[in-house]
Amino acid sequence: MWNWLKKEENRVTRSIPPEEPPTRVYAEIEKNILYMKEKLGASFDILYKQTYIGKNKAFLIMDDGMCDNLLVTQQVVGPIMEMRDVPDDPSEQMAYIRDCISSGIDQKENYSLDDAVTDVVSGLVILFIDGAPFCEAFGVQGFPKRAIDNAQTEVQERGAQEAFVESFKDNVALIRRRVRSPVARFELQELGATSKTRVCICYFADRADKQMIDEIKSRLKKAKLDMVLGAGYLRPFLESDVTAIFTSVGTTERPDIACAEMAEGRAVILVDGTPFAMIVPYLFTENFQSMDDYNHRPYYALFIRVLKFFSFLISVFLPGLYVAVCTFHQEILPASMLYDTAVQESITPLPVMAEAIFIHFLYEIVREAGLRMPKSVGHAVSIVGALVIGDTAVSAGLIAAPMLIVVAMTAISSFVVSKIYYPVSVLRFAFMIIGGLAGFYGIVLGFGVVLFNMCAVTAYGTPYVAPFSPMHLGALWRDSFWRLGWKTLGKRELQIHSLEK
Amino acid sequence: MKGSAKIGVWQLCCVLLLSRLLTTLTFSPVGAERINSSDYFPSVIFAAMMILLFSVPLMLQKHYFPEKDITDIAYTVSPLLSKASSISYVLCFLFFTLVAVARLEMFVGTIVFPDSDSALFIILCIAAACYAATLGLEAIGRVGTISLVLFTGAFVFIMIAMADKVETVNLSPMFYDGVAPSLTAALDAATRTVELAFAAVLLPRANGKVGRAFAVGLLAFTCFTEMILFFVFAGLGDFAQTQMFPVHAVAVLSEFSVFRRFDVLLTGVWILSAFIKISLLLYLQSELLQKYFSRKWNKLYILLAGLVVLVIQVFFAGTVTDYYFTTGLAVRAGLYIVFVVVVPSVIIAAALIKRKRGCAHAQNG
Amino acid sequence: MRKTGKLLLLVLLIALLLSSCGTPGLELKNRLIVQAIGIDETKNGVRVTLQTLNTEMAGNPNSGANLGEVTRCLTVEGATVSEAISNAAKSEGKQPLLSQNRLIVFGRETAQNGLYTHLDYFVRNAATRLTVPVAVSDTTAEELVSASLGENVLTADSITDILDGARYNTNIVSQALYEFVNQISSDLTDAYIPVVRTEEEEGVSKISMYSVGVFQDDRMTYELSSDDVTALMLLTDKAQSGYFSVDNETYAAQTVLKIKKTGTKIQNEMVNGKILFNVQVKMTVDISETHSETPFSLDEAYLLQTEALAQQRICEMIEATVRRCFLEQNSDPFGFGQRFWQRHPAQFKSDIVHWQDTLPTVEVETQADVSVERVGNGVENL
Incomplete structure (x- = not known):
């Protein structure tokens, strides 16, 4: 059966072509232009301008939509056109233009035609001169991009309001602005056979473990993908264990959080085209931390983190526990609650487990609809959700009122720790089924299995459940459920690889 | 990234302590020597002293062969001895897996789901334990640490809730029938499980000061057991000895404000601890089998061991596991002494003699 | 092997889930x-x-x-x-x-x-x-x-x-x-x-x-009876709060006392082959109510007398109950036997065959220490 599935898969896919050896720039300009035209095809946005530099034929190639036309004119085309007293040798001409004519700093030489093709579609202007065995690329990018906006998914009360955008260069600038130190390093890689997406690995050279950085680079290199359109494409390659329920690669939309993570010796990975940065290694306990914890007083940070942790437990276990208690362990219910629950459940047609699964599924549908639908009709979802689920279903006796309370509490709690919403949603259903089949016993076993799954993950040498296990009292004392005040916390930085066993 | 199969010695200590405390938790008068309630208190101290005595082979192993487990030491004597010791340890661990599963089944069938067939729950437990065992020693160690914290927290809660029900008048006079009952109970307690045999196999996999961890673990076991027995007998009196699971009865009694039935907490930590212990036992069997059979079949060994336990428990439970509960102290203690004291002592002695002879030959030659 | 293992687990899971279609629980x-x-x-x-x-x-x-x-x-x-x-x-x-x-x-x-x-x-x-x-x-x-x-x-x-x-x-x-x-x-x-x-x-x-x-x-x-129950609660140290009254002939008054705190210590020893229990009741009371035909002030003398009367009442109550249970019924609901066994196991083992038979010979001495803490809002009775 597995072989048949594989054959079917092969029928609808094709393997990513292997990398071909690079083609060197020809001395003859006609050959170069022919190669470029062959590679770039008849795309209307690719512009070719023929000119002469001295007695040598020259070509300028650019992608209209990706370049800033004003910069092109001011820094490249204009100065070249107005050149006087140029050398005769094509290579010397190229050097003269690069050093004395073009006013931009972002310039490079390409000896490979493939690099030249990539540069054209990346928004650089390429200059070929007949006889020169290389071409010059001028950085004049001016593609349309989104302005820096508020963070949508990580809202903070007191922190900065800036968030990452799609342009990785802007994102790098947002980080640089906060860490004006030469220890911040930003190393570029290109991934995706067709998309050639730029991926930037950011870290602090004096803190990040060199082995970890090399490991990240090596894992990214092994990602043989055709297109890389988002950070999620690369996540499985960075994760230490893809069968883990909770991911060991974090994401953030906020540059201040990215800087804080880098300061702890982690690596932040920016993917061009994605307004989210990935953080490795990422620990489970960080899902309950936020920047606001560090802006408020420590006692409030403690309160909020404990609240988040209990919200997480409620969102995962409450429905399953309710089902288990109503089906197997009625003795746990206090007497007054027992009577009300018994009366309410007696009028509903479905067994408790089916009722729980049904109502939670309905909630997920409403939530997903609210997320995808246009804002103009968003209020319809609220009305339908509130009236249909809230009022009518209970009045009609389809679901019991206690079940509705459980759904409401679960839903609200799950948004408190929104970073892990997705695995929590799935786990919730799993625990509902386990609770309905095997009661509290099954829930405890399920909890044990999930715990094992989490504890088995070691992200780049650091256990995923550190500093709880293996227990690091120093790290626990510093910044776990509570954090020390900044006068103590600020004296030294926690190093992530100090949590390694 | 820096993948290593070693764990911290404190993690190993937590796992073994959890396994040991599970025995205290599941203490049942069924099959145990019945003595006056106050005689249990000195028996715990005697049991700790016995465990210390029985751990001498382990200390010798650590001292003379720090990087070898017991089967590796046997290999230095002869490959055949190593294979024989490996297989015998596998059988021993298989037996104790069966015992752990049987105890869990007894608890589940008596207390948690008295009206249901417990076969489903055993299948679930073994399936989960097989999965957990495949994740390796690091996962077991980390889960053990977290679970021990949860275990301790649950018990502190239960003891606080039980505090107002304790009456020292419920206790019997100590040594009313002499010291013999305490000593018998001590031997019973000390030989109920074979954590020292686990340690003999896992010692080379632990980083850190073993002696200190062992001392702390033994002290923790003694303190915890004394406390729980105090609450059991001072709270319940002789009623405790009429209950299948006296510790569970204490949890049922515990109340705090509107919260009643703290036995839910106890049930939770019980199931979790049993699950971890069974996972550890399956893992140990796989580790030992890998030494002499193919290493790449480690998951198959776990699965096979789990299947054997499942089949025996579901289809033959009446004849096999009852044997353990009703069999006398002499047989249980004998099993313990063989695998914890005799076999390791013989292997270590033979290895030391061979090493000395080897050195002597080297000097003469 | 991996595929076989996965297949086996899948089959097991399906069997597991299907076997539980009829859930073992009862709603x-x-x-x-x-x-x-x-x-x-x-x-x-x-x-x-x-x-x-x-x-x-x-x-x-x-x-x-x-x-x-x-x-x-x-x-x-x-x-x-x-x-x-x-x-x-x-x-x-x-x-x-x-x-x-x-x-x-x-x-x-x-x-x-x-x-x-x-x-x-x-x-x-x-x-x-x-x-x-x-x-x-x-x-x-x-x-x-x-x-x-x-x-x-x-x-x-x-x-x-x-x-x-x-x-x-x-x-x-x-x-x-x-x-x-x-x-x-x-x-x-x-x-x-x-x-x-x-x-x-x-x-x-x-x-x-x-x-x-x-x-x-x-x-x-x-x-x-009611008084016996009070004595029982005091002897088993389970009394927490309650009321009892004492008659004061000097003031021709009946005073109702509210128990605020009470504790009982019981010591036992063997003296000349006889088992002796010494019961010490320590109690703190408030004056809850007074009944008298003539008004009087709740002065120190009155309070001291009330305390003495209360002590006497408690001792009488306890002694009467003990007498009734030990002598008339050969019964020990107070746990005295348990205490003696705890404290003197050797003597218990050697001298006592059946505790109930020993009861008529057991001596119980009672001492009560009652102190009035508060008299309420009124300084005189009405």
């Missing part, structure tokens, strides 16, 4: 929620009276309709308690849920005939709460459990509320199941539980605690 709607159990012996076995919650509503509870009675009583018979309860399941079509049971009542005759056989079911059943109070009905358990106390009033609630009053009243005793079983199986201490009765007034039943029944072996042999 609340299929359960008979028992609130009180009454046991009476019959010629052929036992009669069990179950007070249950009525969860089958006459209408939808969310629509505000009148829903009917909250409780129902069910009487079933069987050769044993287990059989009777299973007959209840047969007749109702629902499985009884005993873990929410709040009260166990035995009929008077049943208690007098012996309770071991009936208690065994509750000790063995995992669903039973060990802290459930146990009581004896003045008549039959059926009469008590099925008493109608008014619309939507749970008899179990009422009785347990009364028994909870042991915190505020030294005349009330509450015994949990596990404590009762502990005592009943002890060779040294005799068990005791409250005797509760119902009285009918204008068609409505009223429940009150009548006395405390003391058990020798497992049979109820005698009962303790």
Whole structure:
């Protein structure tokens, strides 16, 4: 059966072509232009301008939509056109233009035609001169991009309001602005056979473990993908264990959080085209931390983190526990609650487990609809959700009122720790089924299995459940459920690889 | 990234302590020597002293062969001895897996789901334990640490809730029938499980000061057991000895404000601890089998061991596991002494003699 | 191997899930929620009276309709308690849920005939709460459990509320199941539980605690009166709060004292082959009420005299109860035997064969130390 599935898969896919050896720039300009035209095809946005530099034929190639036309004119085309007293040798001409004519700093030489093709579609202007065995690329990018906006998914009360955008260069600038130190390093890689997406690995050279950085680079290199359109494409390659329920690669939309993570010796990975940065290694306990914890007083940070942790437990276990208690362990219910629950459940047609699964599924549908639908009709979802689920279903006796309370509490709690919403949603259903089949016993076993799954993950040498296990009292004392005040916390930085066993 | 199969010695200590405390938790008068309630208190101290005595082979192993487990030491004597010791340890661990599963089944069938067939729950437990065992020693160690914290927290809660029900008048006079009952109970307690045999196999996999961890673990076991027995007998009196699971009865009694039935907490930590212990036992069997059979079949060994336990428990439970509960102290203690004291002592002695002879030959030659 | 292993696990999972299509659990709607159990012996076995919650509503509870009675009583018979309860399941079509049971009542005759056989079911059943109070009905358990106390009033609630009053009243005793079983199986201490009765007034039943029944072996042999119960509570150090009065002839007054704090220490020793118990009661009281024909001031002299009278009263009460139990009934519900065994095991082993036989020779000396803390708002009596 597995072989048949594989054959079917092969029928609808094709393997990513292997990398071909690079083609060197020809001395003859006609050959170069022919190669470029062959590679770039008849795309209307690719512009070719023929000119002469001295007695040598020259070509300028650019992608209209990706370049800033004003910069092109001011820094490249204009100065070249107005050149006087140029050398005769094509290579010397190229050097003269690069050093004395073009006013931009972002310039490079390409000896490979493939690099030249990539540069054209990346928004650089390429200059070929007949006889020169290389071409010059001028950085004049001016593609349309989104302005820096508020963070949508990580809202903070007191922190900065800036968030990452799609342009990785802007994102790098947002980080640089906060860490004006030469220890911040930003190393570029290109991934995706067709998309050639730029991926930037950011870290602090004096803190990040060199082995970890090399490991990240090596894992990214092994990602043989055709297109890389988002950070999620690369996540499985960075994760230490893809069968883990909770991911060991974090994401953030906020540059201040990215800087804080880098300061702890982690690596932040920016993917061009994605307004989210990935953080490795990422620990489970960080899902309950936020920047606001560090802006408020420590006692409030403690309160909020404990609240988040209990919200997480409620969102995962409450429905399953309710089902288990109503089906197997009625003795746990206090007497007054027992009577009300018994009366309410007696009028509903479905067994408790089916009722729980049904109502939670309905909630997920409403939530997903609210997320995808246009804002103009968003209020319809609220009305339908509130009236249909809230009022009518209970009045009609389809679901019991206690079940509705459980759904409401679960839903609200799950948004408190929104970073892990997705695995929590799935786990919730799993625990509902386990609770309905095997009661509290099954829930405890399920909890044990999930715990094992989490504890088995070691992200780049650091256990995923550190500093709880293996227990690091120093790290626990510093910044776990509570954090020390900044006068103590600020004296030294926690190093992530100090949590390694 | 820096993948290593070693764990911290404190993690190993937590796992073994959890396994040991599970025995205290599941203490049942069924099959145990019945003595006056106050005689249990000195028996715990005697049991700790016995465990210390029985751990001498382990200390010798650590001292003379720090990087070898017991089967590796046997290999230095002869490959055949190593294979024989490996297989015998596998059988021993298989037996104790069966015992752990049987105890869990007894608890589940008596207390948690008295009206249901417990076969489903055993299948679930073994399936989960097989999965957990495949994740390796690091996962077991980390889960053990977290679970021990949860275990301790649950018990502190239960003891606080039980505090107002304790009456020292419920206790019997100590040594009313002499010291013999305490000593018998001590031997019973000390030989109920074979954590020292686990340690003999896992010692080379632990980083850190073993002696200190062992001392702390033994002290923790003694303190915890004394406390729980105090609450059991001072709270319940002789009623405790009429209950299948006296510790569970204490949890049922515990109340705090509107919260009643703290036995839910106890049930939770019980199931979790049993699950971890069974996972550890399956893992140990796989580790030992890998030494002499193919290493790449480690998951198959776990699965096979789990299947054997499942089949025996579901289809033959009446004849096999009852044997353990009703069999006398002499047989249980004998099993313990063989695998914890005799076999390791013989292997270590033979290895030391061979090493000395080897050195002597080297000097003469 | 990997594929085979995955296939095996998949098959196991499917078998697991399909085998549980009929879930082993029983939902609340299929359960008979028992609130009180009454046991009476019959010629052929036992009669069990179950007070249950009525969860089958006459209408939808969310629509505000009148829903009917909250409780129902069910009487079933069987050769044993287990059989009777299973007959209840047969007749109702629902499985009884005993873990929410709040009260166990035995009929008077049943208690007098012996309770071991009936208690065994509750000790063995995992669903039973060990802290459930146990009581004896003045008549039959059926009469008590099925008493109608008014619309939507749970008899179990009422009785347990009364028994909870042991915190505020030294005349009330509450015994949990596990404590009762502990005592009943002890060779040294005799068990005791409250005797509760119902009285009918204008068609409505009223429940009150009548006395405390003391058990020798497992049979109820005698009962303790109100003063005896107070003495029992003091001797077992279970008294927490309550009221008692003293008559002051000098002031021709009756003073009612409220117990704020009380503690009892019992020491025992063997003197010249005789067992001696020294009971020291330390009590702090407030003056709750005074009755006199002439007014007087609550001065120091009065307070000192009140304290002395209270001390005397307590000693007399205790001595009378001890005398009654030890000499007249050969019974030790106070746990003196247990204490002696604890403190002097060697002497106990050598000198005592049967503790109850030794009771007539046991000496009990009582000392009370009562101090009045507050006199309330009034400095003179009215």
